[in-house]
Amino acid sequence: MERLVEYYLTSRRLNVFVVTPGDPSPHALCLTYEYEDLAKRVAAFRRAIWREEPVGEFAGALGAVLLEPLRTLRLIEDEDVLCIAPHRCLHGLPFAALGSQGEHALLRNPIAHLPSGAVLPAVLRSTSDPTGRAIVVVHNSDKDAEELRASFQREAASIAAILDADIIDASDGDTLAALSTRLPGARAVHFVCHAHYGGRGRSGLVLRDEKGADRLASMEELSALRLDGTLVSFGGCETGRAEPHQSDDRRGIVRAALTAGASSVLATLWPIHSHMAEIVFAAFFEAWEAGYSRAESLRRAQRHLMEQSENDLDLSGSALPTHWAPYILVGSWR
Known part of the structure; x- marks a missing residue:
């Protein structure tokens, strides 16, 4: 029910x-x-x-x-x-x-x-899911340590293999320009990049500009993307944080994606461990590809991470809510 x-x-x-x-x-x-x-x-x-x-x-x-x-x-x-x-x-x-x-x-x-x-009717509105090729966007900051750089690349390759997705490497040029032409119709988009929460509208994703330098893709720019019906996931830290507003409608990266038309958004509420993120997102998309609902797919992914503490000494703390609870699904759960 x-x-x-x-x-x-x-x-x-x-x-x-x-x-x-x-x-x-x-x-x-x-x-x-x-x-x-x-x-x-x-x-x-x-x-x-x-x-x-x-x-x-x-x-x-x-x-x-x-x-x-x-x-x-x-x-x-x-x-x-x-x-x-x-x-x-x-x-x-x-x-x-x-x-x-x-x-x-x-x-x-x-x-x-x-x-x-109030947004429930829009979520439940019967529309067909997009069937276009999924996309994985990956970008490492120049300041990233080699271990984190490798983790980002593994996550991108893993999700691309599960979804049979195209990979857009932000180091190749202006990422938003590339997305604007390739997003329409994509059934899923997964971002493997850093995020920034600044409050007062200064939140966004860290991508590359046309000159190859890191830049903050703002909420306004993300809102302008065409994400009609797409499942969007953000693999960065604190992508689910949002700033208060008088109307109780929180502003942040998730809201920007929903405004752009995303059917649901998988995001994070606080800083995440990159290796554990690899496990959660891969398990989520594997369950989704197997036909489970988005809400059930997330639950299975989080439970999968909880169980890893018994099998991997490097993941001995994964059963703690600190590590499995930051992942949150907003929007359509079906």
Whole structure:
């Protein structure tokens, strides 16, 4: 079952609306909860993630507030596809990591996100998926160490092989110019490059200009690309971070891709380990090519990374939410 779970927070109320396809009346749950307390819990969770500290206490507490009441009332059940529409401090929160140790939401439900519930009709609009050749864009900064450079190239080659995709190497010239002519109709586009989060509209992807120098492809430039129906994924750090706006509509790289017409975007909420990113994106696209939904493909990829800690000493920390939880799917989950 697919369910939209939309949150609306006031200073002293936690309101949750759950919508099920075919049911014209949303189920509403209103809890008394101080917003400042919730915001502090979310901030503490994020600090622990960034510092690579244990997050079990915070994840359990937030799961108990945001998800468990819905499970208790059977508004959501295990294996339901949850499409989360957050509000205020909940934007950027990895709902997949919420819950007590061993009971993360990821293990119970495939999860996707929406900027808001208002965009759901556009996401559900029945349109055929693009069938054109997939594209992988790869670019290393001149300052990258050899190990990181090799990781980027391995990721690009791996995804290109899985998707039978063309590779655009940013070192060959103006990347945006090349994309503008080759993007229309592409079924998927995967970017393996650095990203920059600067706030106040200064976020973007690090690519090359026509003179061969690194440049920041801005959100405005990304919004102008033709991504009609394309599945877009960003393999850089913090590509899913977004800055607040008065309307609660967050501005960032993900929003730019959706504005350009992407059907869904796979991005990252905080800095990621390049070797682990190779594993997650490859597993995601393998599952997607095998016919799984996008939400289920991401869940399988994250669980696959969690399991690697048992098989590879170099990935001994991969079971921690710090490493598997930053990946977030926004938009169509199907």
